Amino acid sequence: MVRIASCVQGVIDLNLECAPQFDYAQKESTWEYTGAGYSQALAKAEGCRVELALNSSLRVGFEGRLAGARTTLREGQSAFASLSWSSSRRGPETVDEAYAWMHQTANFWREWLNQGTFPDHRWRGYLERSAMTLKGLSFAPTGAVIAAATTSLPREPGGERNWDSRYVFLRDAAFTLWALYSLDFDWEADDFFYFLADQADEDGTLPEHVLGPRRPRAR
Numbered sequence: 624m625v626r627i628a629s630c631v632q633g634v635i636d637l638n639l640e641c642a643p644q645f646d647y648a649q650k651e652s653t654w655e656y657t658g659a660g661y662s663q664a665l666a667k668a669e670g671c672r673v674e675l676a677l678n679s680s681l682r683v684g685f686e687g688r689l690a691g692a693r694t695t696l697r698e699g700q701s702a703f704a705s706l707s708w709s710s711s712r713r714g715p716e717t718v719d720e721a722y723a724w725m726h727q728t729a730n731f732w733r734e735w736l737n738q739g740t741f742p743d744h745r746w747r748g749y750l751e752r753s754a755m756t757l758k759g760l761s762f763a764p765t766g767a768v769i770a771a772a773t774t775s776l777p778r779e780p781g782g783e784r785n786w787d788s789r790y791v792f793l794r795d796a797a798f799t800l801w802a803l804y805s806l807d808f809d810w811e812a813d814d815f816f817y818f819l820a821d822q823a824d825e826d827g828t829l830p831e832h833v834l835g836p837r838r839p840r841a842r
Contacts, residue, residue: 625705625715625724630696639681639692639704645671647775651688663716664690678714679704740807754806757799766814770795791819 628637643652645668652666652675661682666675677683680702681692696702703721705714715721732755739754741747761768771788778784796819803812 624707625703625721625728627701627703627718627721627725628696629701630698632698634698635696637681637694637696637702639679639683640689641666641677641691641704641706642689643675644668644688645673653688654685654690666690673708676707676714677704678707678716680718738808738810750806753802754808757802758808758811761811761815766811766818767791768796768799768811768815793819 628635643666644650645652650668650671652668654664654666657663657665657676661684662679664677664683664685666677666688667673677690679692681694681704683690683692685691694702701718703715703718705721705724707714715724735758736751736754741750757768760770760772768791769789770792773786773788776786778786796815800812800816803809803815
């Protein structure tokens with residue numbers, strides 16, 4: 624996750640606050656510096672394998688589970704902060720590198736959207752954002768598209784029932800397939816269809832003409 628703040632005109636006061644909690648907010652984080660200065664830090668919690676690496680162009684200080692920084696930006700100046708959770712890939716270390724990461728991400732989504740077919744009318748932008756949302760909710764190894772990104776949000780304070788939608792529901796799946804096929808994102812739609820077929824055919828009784836020939840997932 625990369626964020627950049629730029630001052631276009633005048634002077635702005637910039638505050639950075641990062642206070643992650645682990646294990647579904649049951650464990651508070653502890654911070655430690657990982658670089659030679661005060662711009663790189665690591666958040667972790669006892670018993671949790673996931674660690675969060677914070678990189679920034681600002682000088683970060685700690686107060687309990689909060690990592691924070693303050694600065695003043697003047698016209699033409701920029702600052703960045705990134706949070707990564709993969710030990711195999713570090714975050715950007717400079718503002719220029721942060722910009723490069725964001726441009727790389729933007730280019731990926733532009734190239735992906737170019738593979739689809741969108742009607743040229745005033746709602747095209749909304750269709751593109753909706754298609755990107757479906758792509759973001761997909762799980763690449765299986766092709767599954769979850770119902771929503773929400774997890775463990777209680778329906779009422781202290782209640783046992785929650786709005787956990789990390790599942791695939793057939794009703795939502797039908798609308799998702801219709802949307803993907805309508806926009807010509809056949810790769811994503813086919814992957815999702817075969818995921819659903821695999822779940823429905825756990826006993827191996829679906830005929831071949833229903834499933835159709837399988838194609839390689841690599842592309």
